[in-house]
Amino acid sequence: MNAIAEQQQNKAGLPGKMIWGFVAMLIFMAGDGLEHAWLSPYLIEKGLTVQQAATLFTAYGAVLAVSAYFSGVLTEIWGPRKVMLIGLITWLVGQILFIELGLKLHSFEWMLPTYALRGIGYPFFCYSFLVWVTYRSPQRIMATAVGLFWAAWSGGLYVVGSYFPAFMTDKIGYMGLLWSAVAWVLVGGIVGLLVVGNDRVSEDKGDAKEKIKSLLSGFTICIEKPKVAIGGLVRIINSVGVGALPIFFPLYLASEYNYSTGxxxxxxxxxWLANIAFNLVIPYISDKWLGWRKTIQWIGSVGCGVMTLVLFYTPHVVGHNFWAMTLVAIIFGIVLCGFVPLSALVTALAPDQKGSAMAIVSFGAGMSYFIAPAIVGLFINSIGAEGLAWVFSIFYFSGAVLMKFMKLPEEENKAEGKEDLTKRTASVN
Structure with a gap:
């Protein structure tokens, strides 16, 4: 497609091939998510301890966090296609080895490195595509393009990745699901690679070592701008509770209240379907009335803290009641949207260092998938499922406290102005 045709296509909306890219992301992430909600209880049923299952997810999360941090700069150095290809290959190799050497041989020693290898896969594949989207989208539709990316990402990982196993497990079994994931990822991967083609996102021919050095120096922003570091902590809190739930909560529901895997x-x-549906509604409320910080503080942090406990204690009150639990899950998914403005808030706090600020936010997102299973593994035996529910609820409430320190400069100036006015009024009286 020549430049004129591309420009005309952009005037009408999103470039056509970008839409296919979003479809590719949804398919890829559906494959990546097919086992997330049931793998832990399955492995424990096959003989692993809860601690071993948690260790498996912790190793995966550690690799994922590092991969998420490096995916952006490597995309600028090598171009998106090469980084996406590395992500696709490492995911496929990790998945096949995990099945053949880990699960079939019942070897935890093989499960650990092969499942961790998969942690390189989706950050390299999907986040590299996201960088391509930000470079190829006209400014006037940037928010729409990025929003569609995250809708495709979460729709694949959590919605298709949960509903497909729920309906197909009885037909093809758990091992069949894992092999079907290979097909999902392969199809999504090929389509995604065809979409980006040989595009480069940066014409900068600077030394690659200097670019990597620049990326690593991004951590210094946490010292220069402590609020960015706080934003990174809140991003960890954002996902740590929901990241831990699939590891211990289905086991609790099954053993105590006879909930099936389906x-x-x-x-x-x-x-997650409710979360996606309200991903635009809650930010609109944030922009229109509450503001970014208060939305994160009250809807996201306090809301998730309350709903974590409500989710846990609902079976105590109603027993085995699928519809009551579904209603609670819907409300939980909605309040989780309260964290959506976090990226906008953090980058607004560092307007001249947006790349470094976003790297910290991305790293926080990845770290949550390292910290969540680590906490489960360390404390499940000593405090049980109820204790873990309280731990993650307290995490969310602590996020609300941290948000008190995340005021934008205009908020601080406004607060200082009110304080000065109060002092002047008091002195007059």
Whole structure:
């Protein structure tokens, strides 16, 4: 397509090939998410301890966090296609080895490195595509393009990744699901690579070592602008509770209240369906009335803290009641949208260092998938499922406290102005 045709296409909306890219992301992430909500109880049923299952997810999360941080700069150095290809290959190799050497041989020693290898896959593939989207989208539709990316990402990982196993497990079994994931990822990967083609996102021919050095120096922004560091902590809190739930909560529901795996997967998928549906509604409320910081503080942090406990204690009150749990999951998914303005808030706090600020936010997102299973592994035996629910609820409430320190300069100036006015009024009186 020549430049004129591309420009005309952009005037009408999103470039056509970008839409296919979003479809590719949804398919890829559906494959990546097919086992997330049931793998932990499955492995424990096959003989692993809860601690071993948690260790598996912790190793995966550690690799994922590092991969998420490096995906952006490597995309600028090598171009999106090469980084996406590395992500696709490492995911496929990790998945096949995980099945053949880990699961079939019942070897935890093989499960650990092969599942961790998969952690390189989706950050390299999907986040590299996101960088391409930000470079190829006209400014006037940038928010729409990025919003569609995250809708495709979460729709694949959590919605299709939960509903497909819920309906197909009885037909093809758990191993069949894992092999079907290979097909999902392969199809999504090929389509995504065809979409980006040989595009480069940067014409900068600077030394690659200097670019990597620049990326690593991004951590210095946490010292220069402590509010960015706080934003990174809140991003960890954002995902740490929901990241831990699939590891211990389905086991608790099954053992105490006889919920089936299919029921849990449907509840979990509905949670994320509600989250996607309200991903535009809550930010609109934020922009129109509450503001970014208060939305994160009250809807996101306090809302998720309350709903974590409500989700846990609902079976205590109603017993085995699928529809009650589904309703609670829907409300939980909605309040989780309260964290959506966090990226905008953090970058607004560092307007001249947006890239470094976003790197910290991305790193925080990845770290949550390292910290969540680590906490489960360390404390499940000593405090049980109820204790873990309180731990993650307290995490969310602590996020609300941290948000008190995340005021934008205009908020601080406004607050200082009110304080000065109060002092002057008091002195006159």
């Amino acid at each position: 029921e849990w997967l449907t509840i979990w998928g509905t949670f």
